[in-house]
Amino acid sequence: MKLIADDLKGDILKRVSSIQRYMKEDGMDALLIAGNANIYYTTSRFFRGYVYIPAEGSPIWFVVKPVGFEEEKDVVYIHKPENIPAELERLGLRMPSNIGFEYDSLLYSDVVRLQAVFPSATPKNGSHPIKKARMVKTPWELDRMKEDGIHQSEAYRRVTHCYREDMTDVEFQIEIERILRLEGNLGFIRTSGNLMEINMGSVIAGDNADVPSPYDFSMGGAGVDPALPGGANGTTMKPGETVMVDMSGSFNGYQTDMTRVWRIGEIPEKAYKAHECSRSILRACEKMGRPGVRVADLYDKAIAIAKAEGFDQYFMGHRQKAPFIGHGIGIELNELPVVTAKSRDVLEEGMTIALEPKFVIPSVGAVGVENTYVVTAEGLKPLTVFPEEIQEL
C-alpha cells in the first residue's frame, strides 16, 4: 500500500535530514547529487539533473530534463551544471566553502566537470554521507521493500510450475523471468559501482555452481556467453542436482533479494545437511542481529557455524570463495553494510540486509537460503517470507 503524497514528502525530508546530519559530521557545506540512485533517494522522482543539498534548509532540484517538473517547489530548470552557481546566487544562497560530489557513483570525467563548476570550493567525498543515510531505511522505503518481498514470494510460489523435464537451466530461468515480470517486476536490477552486471538474476544448476565469478556476487556460474559470465550456462538440468534460484525482487524503486533451492530427483544427504546449516546460520543471525551489534560479528558467527558443522570447505563457494555472507540492499542491490570480517559498521534499527550463507557441493550444486531482513529491536525480521526447505521440481 502506497502512502499518500504528503507522507511521502515528510519521508523525503527525513532522508534529507539524515544526509545533512552526516554532512555535518564531515564538515560538509553543501552536496551536489547527480547519480541516478541518489536522485531517486532524495526526491522519489527521477530526472536528469542535480539535487543541491545545503548543510541546512531545503534541497534545490536543478532539472535538465524531462519537461514536466515546472510546477514543483524548489525546482530550477537549467541547461547544464555550469548554470548552477548563478542560479544559487539568484536564489540568495551563499556559495559553499566546500562541497561534496559522489566520488563512488559518478564517472571521473563527470566529477571533474562538477568540481570546475565550483572552483573556489574545496571538493569533498559526498558519497560518504549519502551511503550512511541510505543504510537506514525510512518508513516509506520499508513499505516499498515489504511490497517487494510479497511480490517476490508470490512469484517464487510459481517456480515449480516453470519446470519441465529435460529443460535447460536457461529455459527454466526464462519462464521464471516471465512470471516475475507478470507479477510486476521492473526487469532491471540497479547496482552500485562497476562490479556487477546481471540480467534478472541467477539460476544455477548442478556443477555450474562451481564456476567462479569475476563479479562481486556470492555465487558464480559460467553464463551462456563469455561476455556476461554469470549464472545459467545452458545445460540440461539433471536428476541428482540442485537448482539455486536467486532472481530479482525489483518491483518498485527498491528491491528484496531472496534465494531458494529446488532439486531434481534425489540428492545426497550432504546437500540437505549443508542446506540446514545455512538455515541454522540464518536463525543465529536473526537472533543476534539487534541494533548495536557489529556487522562483522554476524560474519564471524556464520563462519563458526559452517566450520563447526564441517562444511567450511564448501562455504560461500568451493573453487573460489566470496568474502562476504550478505549485503545491504535497497534502491541498489549492493548497499552498505557489507557483511564481511572487516566491516566496521554497527547494526541500526531500520537497516535492511540480505544474508546469503550458501554452499557449493561439488557434483550436486549450490544449496542455502537467502533472505532480506530489516533490523528491529527484537532482531532481524524477514521481508522475504517463503518456505525455506529444498523443494522438488
Added chain:
Amino acid sequence: MKLIADDLKGDILKRVSSIQRYMKEDGMDALLIAGNANIYYTTSRFFRGYVYIPAEGSPIWFVVKPVGFEEEKDVVYIHKPENIPAELERLGLRMPSNIGFEYDSLLYSDVVRLQAVFPSATPKNGSHPIKKARMVKTPWELDRMKEDGIHQSEAYRRVTHCYREDMTDVEFQIEIERILRLEGNLGFIRTSGNLMEINMGSVIAGDNADVPSPYDFSMGGAGVDPALPGGANGTTMKPGETVMVDMSGSFNGYQTDMTRVWRIGEIPEKAYKAHECSRSILRACEKMGRPGVRVADLYDKAIAIAKAEGFDQYFMGHRQKAPFIGHGIGIELNELPVVTAKSRDVLEEGMTIALEPKFVIPSVGAVGVENTYVVTAEGLKPLTVFPEEIQEL
C-alpha cells in the same frame, strides 16, 4: 558463425594495435584499462582486473579474479592494483612517464586510486584512444553483430504472435522478452555512462510515446514506476494506435538495435506518411553514408527531409525532442559516433551505427524505423534485415 580461436587472437591484436595508434596520437605512454566493456574489447574475455597496454608491444592482463586464467600468456595474478608497478618491474618493463585511465567509464574514486598507483606518471584521459578504436569494428566484431541482427530479426518475426486483444503494453513486452530470451538474448543491455537505465528494451503504445524521457534515449514513455521512467506504462493497447517495438539485440558481447512499428486496427494516414518519411531518411542516409562523409551531414539530411515533408514538429519527439538521430553501437548500446548536428566525427569503413529517425504523432503513437548499419565503401549496409512497413497486430 564464430571464427576459430587463432583468428580471434589475431582480431584482438588488431584492436590493440588500433588503440596503440590513437595512443601515439595522444602521446600516451601506457594505458591501464579496468572498465568491463573495455576489458572485454581488449581480451574477448571477462575478468575483474586490469589490462595494461604499453605504447608498443603486447598487453599484460592483471587478473584479480576469477581463478582459471593461469595458463594464458601474459597473465599476471594480483591482489590489488597497487601490485602492478612491482610486477611491471619484475617483467622488465620501464615505468611509463604518462599513463591513461578511463575517465569516461570508471568511477571517480577508482581513477583516483589508480592514479595513486603511478604517482610519478602524468595521468591522461585514456578513454579517448579506446573510444576511437572501438568506433571501427574488426571482422570478428562485425561477425558477432551480424549474428545479433539475424537473431533479433528471427525474434521480431514472432512479435505478431505475442499479441492478444486487450493486452497491456507491458504484457505484450513480456512475451516479446521471452521470445528474445529463447532466441538466445542475454537479457542485459550494456550501456556507457550514467544516462541510460533500461531492462530489455522499450515497447511504446499510443500516447505514452509523448511522455518525455529523463534519459538519453530517442523516445520516452512513462514506465510502470517513477523509479524507472521509460517505455511501457501498463495501459491497454487500443485500436487506432501504433506500438513501437525497440527491443534488445544483445545475443553475445555485441548487439544490434532495431525498431519496428505495429498497429492495432486502422491508424490515420498521417502516421503512415510520417513512417514513410522515416524510411526515406534511412534510404537517403544509406546512400550518403560512405567513408569520408561527416556524421553531422547525416543528421542535417534527416532534419531537412523531415522538414520538407512537413513532419518536423513530430520529429525525434513532440513535447521533448532528442537531439540525435542515431548512435554508434557495439559492446555498448551507446558508442561513438553520436549522430547529432554537432558531431565532428567522419564515417570510416567498418563503423557500426544505429539510425532511428522517429516521429511522435499525438493521440496515435510513435512511428519510424531503426536499423543498425555497417559503413562500407558502397554506403550503409543494414545488419537488421526485417520488413519495415507498419504491420497489423
